[in-house]
Amino acid sequence: MPVDVDHFVEHGWLLTQTLDAAGAAELAGWVDDIASWPDGGGWLHHRERTDSGPTLCRSENLIPFHPGLAALLTTGAMIEVASALLREPAVLYKEKINYKAPGGGGYAPHQDAPAYPFIDTHVSCMVAVDDATVENGCLEVVDGHHHRVLPVDGAGCIRADVVESLTWMPVEVPAGSTLWFHSRTPHRSGPNHSPVPRRALYPTYNALSEGDLREAYYREKLERFAAEGERSDGKVKVSLIDDFQGDVV
């Protein structure tokens, strides 16, 4: 399958079609299943407060428990595109689903590079489970701005004055398509103002030459979360930087 690596190198992002309509419907079914899993099974569920009460906003550490998802993310087209974009063999580093229910929060402007311990060379993407639109909080990226790590605020997100100086471009993604973005591509998203969820799957791949670090990542994440515990503002984090703007339960 041809991958437009030149577009990615120039712009820091690339849209590909991953699944046909039947594949996209199957993925949506898997996401429904995962959302119905109880807490405490080894995977992680995170919830946020919305007007309709506590709602799932993220699930992660999924592939040990879901063979179909494991095959999608670790074999075939996904790993081939990741390897083409990294220009060396890629391995899955982590995976999560963001559910963004109606009224669910957006994400502050950030780059992924500072959030991921252990790895230097990595690429992430968003596989749209539902059509991602401006109304339901699709990703916005800064085109061609992936060459350096930008100054951050106390939350690890891009400093407000820098955010204002950048040109943000919404990228709508139809269900089954994938938006790949460089680890230094600035991105953000708004809340979901629509009446239906905007679910998306986010795998991150690293260069295999840096090691197969997925298990180490989740071990570290669980340890850091446990060490931080409940914060004085009563919130907990869903990621290692404070990019999520929803009200986490």
Ligand SMILES: O=C(O)CCC(=O)C(=O)O
């Ligand atoms: O799902 C979104 O709207 C943005 C996700 C994101 O940037 C993140 O999870 O770091």
